Amino acid sequence: xxxxxxxxxxxxxxxxxxxxxxxxxxxxxxxxxxxxxxxxxxxxxxxxxxxxxxxxxxxxxxxxxxxxxxxxxxxxxxxxxxxxxxxxxxxxxxxxxxxxxxxxxxxxxxxxxxxxxxxxxxxxxxxxxxxxxxxxxxxxxxxxxxxxxxxxxxxxxxxxxxxxxxxxxxxxxxxxxxxxxxxxxxxxxxxxxxxxxxxxxxxxxxxxxxxxxxxxxxxxxxxxxxxxxxxxxxxxxxxxxxxxxxxx
Amino acid sequence: xxxxxxxxxxxxxxxxxxxxxxxxxxxxxxxxxxxxxxxxxxxxxxxxxxxxxxxxxxxxxxxxxxxxxxxxxxxxxxxxxxxxxxxxxxxxxxxxxxxxxxxxxxxxxxxxxxxxxxxxxxxxxxxxxxxxxxxxxxxxxxxxxxxxxxxxxxxxxxxxxxxxxxxxxxxxxxxxxxxxxxxxxxxxxxxxxxxxxxxxxxxxxxxxxxxxxxxxxxxxxxxxxxxxxxxxxxxxxxxxxxxxxxxxxxxxxxxxxxxxxxxxxxxxxxxxxxxxxxxxxxxxxxxxxxxxxxxxxxxxxxxxxxxxxxxxxxxxxxxxxxxxxxxxxxxxxxxxxxxxxxxxxxxxxxxxxxxxxxxxxxxxxxxxxxxxxxxxxxxxxxxxxxxxxxxxxxxxxxxxxxxxxxxxxxxxxxxxxxxxxxxxxxxxxxxxxxxxxxxxxxxxxxxxxxxxxxxxxxxxxxxxxxxxxxxxxxxxxxxxxxxxxxxxxxxxxxxxxxxxxxxxxxxxxxxxxxxxxxxxxxxxxxxxxxxxxxxxxxxxxxxxxxxxxxxxxxxx
Numbered sequence: 001x002x003x004x005x006x007x008x009x010x011x012x013x014x015x016x017x018x019x020x021x022x023x024x025x026x027x028x029x030x031x032x033x034x035x036x037x038x039x040x041x042x043x044x045x046x047x048x049x050x051x052x053x054x055x056x057x058x059x060x061x062x063x064x065x066x067x068x069x070x071x072x073x074x075x076x077x078x079x080x081x082x083x084x085x086x087x088x089x090x091x092x093x094x095x096x097x098x099x100x101x102x103x104x105x106x107x108x109x110x111x112x113x114x115x116x117x118x119x120x121x122x123x124x125x126x127x128x129x130x131x132x133x134x135x136x137x138x139x140x141x142x143x144x145x146x147x148x149x150x151x152x153x154x155x156x157x158x159x160x161x162x163x164x165x166x167x168x169x170x171x172x173x174x175x176x177x178x179x180x181x182x183x184x185x186x187x188x189x190x191x192x193x194x195x196x197x198x199x200x201x202x203x204x205x206x207x208x209x210x211x212x213x214x215x216x217x218x219x220x221x222x223x224x225x226x227x228x229x230x231x232x233x234x235x236x237x238x239x240x241x242x243x244x245x246x247x248x
Numbered sequence: 249x250x251x252x253x254x255x256x257x258x259x260x261x262x263x264x265x266x267x268x269x270x271x272x273x274x275x276x277x278x279x280x281x282x283x284x285x286x287x288x289x290x291x292x293x294x295x296x297x298x299x300x301x302x303x304x305x306x307x308x309x310x311x312x313x314x315x316x317x318x319x320x321x322x323x324x325x326x327x328x329x330x331x332x333x334x335x336x337x338x339x340x341x342x343x344x345x346x347x348x349x350x351x352x353x354x355x356x357x358x359x360x361x362x363x364x365x366x367x368x369x370x371x372x373x374x375x376x377x378x379x380x381x382x383x384x385x386x387x388x389x390x391x392x393x394x395x396x397x398x399x400x401x402x403x404x405x406x407x408x409x410x411x412x413x414x415x416x417x418x419x420x421x422x423x424x425x426x427x428x429x430x431x432x433x434x435x436x437x438x439x440x441x442x443x444x445x446x447x448x449x450x451x452x453x454x455x456x457x458x459x460x461x462x463x464x465x466x467x468x469x470x471x472x473x474x475x476x477x478x479x480x481x482x483x484x485x486x487x488x489x490x491x492x493x494x495x496x497x498x499x500x501x502x503x504x505x506x507x508x509x510x511x512x513x514x515x516x517x518x519x520x521x522x523x524x525x526x527x528x529x530x531x532x533x534x535x536x537x538x539x540x541x542x543x544x545x546x547x548x549x550x551x552x553x554x555x556x557x558x559x560x561x562x563x564x565x566x567x568x569x570x571x572x573x574x575x576x577x578x579x580x581x582x583x584x585x586x587x588x589x590x591x592x593x594x595x596x597x598x599x600x601x602x603x604x605x606x607x608x609x610x611x612x613x614x615x616x617x618x619x620x621x622x623x624x625x626x627x628x629x630x631x632x633x634x635x636x637x638x639x640x641x642x643x644x645x646x647x648x649x650x651x652x653x654x655x656x657x658x659x660x661x662x663x664x665x666x667x668x669x670x671x672x673x674x675x676x677x678x679x680x681x682x683x684x685x686x687x688x689x690x691x692x693x694x695x696x697x698x699x700x701x702x703x704x705x706x707x708x709x710x711x712x713x714x715x716x717x718x719x720x721x722x723x724x725x726x727x728x729x730x731x732x733x734x735x736x737x738x739x740x741x742x743x744x745x746x747x748x749x750x751x752x753x754x755x756x757x758x759x760x761x762x763x764x765x766x767x768x769x770x771x772x773x774x775x776x777x778x779x780x781x782x783x784x785x786x787x788x789x790x791x792x793x794x795x796x797x798x799x800x801x802x803x804x
Contacts, residue, residue, distance in 0.1 A: 210487030
C-alpha cells in the first residue's frame, strides 16, 4: 500500500509495506525465541526445583535431636561438629551466623575433650599467636596450627586430610567453649538448613561438558544463541533488502 | 550440655578477628612490574589519542563516520566491556553464585533487542546523539533538553562504577589508598579523553579491546592448565571447576595442588555457588528475572551505546557491527564466570580472609600463583576496560551538554569551536562529580552500573522504542511516559541512597525489594510505555512531516 494514502500512519503491528511486514514477522519470531530461551528456561527451572538437603544437614539433624534433648553421645557431638564445619568451610556466611556456628563448634569441641582445661589452653595459646602475627607464614603460627589439626580432627572424628580438619583450628574459639545460649540453640536448625539446603532438579543435576546443565545453558549457551539470533537477523535483513531493492 | 551465659567471653571474641589473614599480603605495596605495564599502556592510549585526535565537532561527536563494521564491533565491545564486565561480573558470581549470571544474560541479551528493534533504524534516522533524536522525533526542544540531562545523568551513574574499578586497580598496583587511587585514575582518564575526543577514542577502543581480551584470557589459560582442567578452551574447561565446587573437592594426596599461600586446592561442598536462587545467597527468582530484564532493556536505551551506531557509514554496517560487537563481548563474558569459580576454591581457606569482591579477578590470578607480571597485565586490562568505557561515556555526556543543551537549546549561533570548548568543560565537570560520588564506594561495581541501565530503561528506551516503531507516539505521550519512568527512577534511587545513608523511609523494605536500584526498570519501563501509549492516543497526533520522514527514511 502507498503509505501516503494512509497519511503516513504506521506501527510495528500494522506495517504498510511488504518489506515491513516481512521485517515484523522476523522480529516477532526472533523476540519470541529470545524471550522463551531466557525466561522460559528460568521459569521451568523454578517450577521443577525441589529443596534438597546436603548430606551434612541430614547428619546434623540426626545428631541434633540428642543434643537438644540433653542426652548426646560423643558420636552426636562429632556428627554435629562435622556438619557445622561443612558450613563454616563455605566462607560466604553472614557474620552473626558465623559467630553462632563457631560458638556451637567450640562447645562441641569442649564437650568432646571432656572439658579438658589443657585442650582449652592449647586452643587459647594458638589464638594468642594468631592474634599477634602479621604474616600467616609465621613459623610459630604454622607449627602450632599443625599441632592443633590432628587434635581437632581426632575430636571430631575426621581424617587429617579432610578439608574440614584444616579449617577447624581457625573456627574453634576458646572464649566460646563454655557458653551456648538457649537462643543460639533455637537458631541452629534454621541456620544449618539455610546453608545446607539447595534448589535442585534434573536440570541442575545433569552434567554437560563438565557443567551442571542449567549453568552451562545460562552461562554459555544463551550467549551463543544471542549471537546466532543477531547473525540470523542480519543475514535475513540483507536478503530482504536485496529482494525489495532497499538501499541502506 | 551446659547453657551458661558468658558475656565476657563473647566480648573477647572480636579481638580474634584481628588475627592475620592473607588479604593484606595479597594487596601488598607498590608493585614495580605491574606499574610499568600500566603506565606503558596508558602512555600508549594517550599517544594513539593524540595521533587520531578530534579536529572539529563532527570528529568529536561521531568520529567522522569512517569506521568499518568489524572495527566498530571492536569499539562497541571495548566501549561496553567496562570495569563492570572485567571486574564486577566475576565479583557478583563470586558473592552470589548463579544470581550473578543474571548480569551475564542481561548484559548480552539486550543486544538482540538493540539490533532487531533499533540499530539500523537509529542509523537511518541520522542524528548525532540520543537527545538529538528525542528532540527531533518529538518536535520539542524541551524534550531535547530533558533527554540531554537524562543522558548526562546516565553517563555519570555509569561512570561511578568505572571510577570505582579504576580506583581498585590503581590501589592494587600503586599500593596507595582507595581515595587517592580514584583521584589519580580519574585524572588520567579525563586527560586522555580531553586530548583524544571520539575519533581517538574509537581508534583507541580497538587497541583497548585487544589489550583487554588478551590480558583477561592469558591468566585463565594458565589457571586451567595449572589446576589440571581442560585448558585449550577454558570457557568450557571451567565447567568442571563449577562441578567440583558443588560436590566439594577433597585434598589431592598425589598432585599437591596448592594456592600461592600454600593452602590445598580443596573445598567443602558449596552447591549454593551454582544452584539457582539459593537461599544461602539471599537472592530470589524474582530478582534474577528482574535484573536480567532491566539490564536488557537498559542496554537498548543507553545513550553511549546507541550513539555508537552514528559512527558507522551505513545502516547495514550498524547492524553487522552489533553482531561483531556481541561476539567480541561474549568472549569476555564466557570467561568471567571462570575467574569466579576458581576464586571460590582458591580463596576457600579461612586464612585467606575477606577479599574485596570487585578485585576477585586479580586476587584469583594471584592465588593461582600466576607470574606477577601477568597479574599486572590483568590489572592493566581492568584499567583499560574502565578507561575505554569512561571515555565513551564522558564523550556522550559532554556531547549531550554542548550539542543538545548548549547549541540546540541555549545558543544556536555558537561556533563549532565554542561547542568544542563547552564539550570539554562539561567533560571536566562530569569527571569531578563522578570522582566525588565514587569516593563514597556505595556498592559493588556491577550494581552501580546496573543503576544506569535501569535509569535508561525507564526513560530513554520507551522514547526510542515507540518513537521508531509507532507513528502515533507523540510529544504529549513522550512527556507523560518520561514523567512516569522518571518518577519510578527517582523513587527507587531515593530509597537506595536513603538506605545507604542509614535512613528508613515509609515502606522501605517493600520498595527496596521490589524496586531495588539495580532492577527498578522491570516495573518502570513497561509502565512508562503504557502511559506513553495511552496519552498519545488521547492527544493531538504526530505532525505529518515526522510521520512521512519515519515511513520514507527510517522504514523504507
